[in-house]
Amino acid sequence: MNPSELYKLWAPEDSIWSNWAKPVLFADKTFAGGEPAQTTEWQSSNVAWAPAPESGTAIVLDLPGADAVWYGMALSQRGYRPVPLYNGVRGPAQGGFELVHVDAIVFALHEVGETLAKLQLPANAPPVFLLDEDRFAGGSFADPGRFDNRWWIFPQDFPSANYLLSHGIRSVVLGQNRAVGPQRDLAHVLLRWQEVGIQILTCAVGDQAQPTPLQVQRPDRFRALWYQALVLAGLRRNSAGGFGAVVPEPSSSGGFG
Numbered sequence: 404m405n406p407s408e409l410y411k412l413w414a415p416e417d418s419i420w421s422n423w424a425k426p427v428l429f430a431d432k433t434f435a436g437g438e439p440a441q442t443t444e445w446q447s448s449n450v451a452w453a454p455a456p457e458s459g460t461a462i463v464l465d466l467p468g469a470d471a472v473w474y475g476m477a478l479s480q481r482g483y484r485p486v487p488l489y490n491g492v493r494g495p496a497q498g499g500f501e502l503v504h505v506d507a508i509v510f511a512l513h514e515v516g517e518t519l520a521k522l523q524l525p526a527n528a529p530p531v532f533l534l535d536e537d538r539f540a541g542g543s544f545a546d547p548g549r550f551d552n553r554w555w556i557f558p559q560d561f562p563s564a565n566y567l568l569s570h571g572i573r574s575v576v577l578g579q580n581r582a583v584g585p586q587r588d589l590a591h592v593l594l595r596w597q598e599v600g601i602q603i604l605t606c607a608v609g610d611q612a613q614p615t616p617l618q619v620q621r622p623d624r625f626r627a628l629w630y631q632a633l634v635l636a637g638l639r640r641n642s643a644g645g646f647g648a649v650v651p652e653p654s655s656s657g658g659f660g
Contacts, residue, residue, distance in 0.1 A: 404516070406430050412516040413487055417526040419570060420486045423562060427645035431493045431509050445476035445515060452578075452606050452613055456482035459573040462531040465589060466580060466608070468504070469511035471533040474578065474608060476515050484528040485519065487512060488560060489535055492647035494550035501550040501647070503540050527570060532561065534589070536580070551639045552647035556588045557631055564599040574602040576614045582607045590622040591630075 406429045414424035454460040462483060464471040475485035489508055494501030539553045567575075575596060577585060582605045585593050597603050597619050604614035624630040639648035 404513075409513060409516050412520040413485070413512065415520075418484055418524075419527055420484055420530045420562070423488065423532075423560065424486050425488050425490045425560075425645065427492055427641075428487070428489050428505060428509050428512060430644070445473040448474045448477035448608075449611060450474060450477045450481065450608075452608065452611050453478055453481065453483070454574075454576065454614070456529050459529075459571050460576060461529055461567060461572045461574075462576045462578060463534065463589070463593075464531060464578045464608070465534045465536050465586065466578070467536040469507040470580075471535065472508060472511035472515065475531050475533050476519065478531045479519055479522055479524065482524065482528055483531040484524050485533055486530045487533045488556065489533070489538075490556070490560070490645045491535075491538060491552035491554040492641045492645050494552060494647065500548065500649075501552050503535065503537055503552050503554070505535070505552070508535065529572065530562075536586070539588075547650050547653060549650050550647060551650050552641075552645075553638060554646040555634050555638060556592065557634075558592050558595055561592050564596045564601055567596065567601060568599070572601065574604060577603065577605045577617065578608045579605065580607060580609060582610075582615070582617075584617065585619060587622055588634075590619055591625060593617075594619045594621060594625065 410426050410429035413429070414421035453462065462478065464474050466474065472485070479485055489505065491503050491505060493505050493509060534556065539555060575593065577593065584605065593603050603617045603619055605617040606612060606614040638646050641647040
């Protein structure tokens with residue numbers, strides 16, 4: 404299966420959420436051409452905590468590594484549409500110098516793509532957005548020679564509150580390993596939704612406790628016009644899309660990485 408075919412399995416043309424699926428990791432040809440092993444790892448992901456799909460709920464999974472893919476697949480069996488938002492490219496094949504390790508995510512997306520397509524989910528199936536909790540691992544500094552593929556999410560990476568409401572979404576559950584509230588970048592998204600009346604809830608996906616209401620606090624630089632420019636100044640864009648580039652030696656120019 405080539406990368407384009409795999410991407411279409413995750414972002415079918417008829418889905419109302421496909422415009423937000425990120426193509427970055429699907430361009431990785433590491434697993435292209437081979438047959439998926441049809442892993443069943445996702446079947447051990449208990450999603451009894453999730454509201455019924457007809458409840459008007461969307462889900463945001465902010466989990467480390469490939470965990471969001473596995474939980475997303477488990478939720479797809481209940482009628483949710485997984486939407487991958489991963490936006491950091493894979494580093495050079497040799498070396499392993501990338502700051503954010505994405506091999507497990509690439510593998511998972513490849514392994515379960517065909518299984519997802521066979522479900523033939525309806526075009527308006529409620530979304531479950533998939534994020535990597537470790538997307539800005541390593542703090543604000545990266546050593547020269549490392550592959551800096553840290554990334555950040557912005558409000559435009561998600562549907563607007565009005566779009567969600569127009570498609571029947573009245574609440575959003577944030578699923579994390581621990582229900583500690585949203586990360587800095589995600590708070591900018593969730594607070595915009597909260598401000599127009601979408602209820603935000605949270606749960607620790609491994610605890611199987613029911614989601615509880617979350618009052619999203621105002622993050623630094625909320626709605627500041629220069630917020631996105633400031634963040635992007637510290638990230639390394641990739642020519643193929645998304646984020647990822649080798650940190651230059653001190654004598655070279657570059658971001659503050």
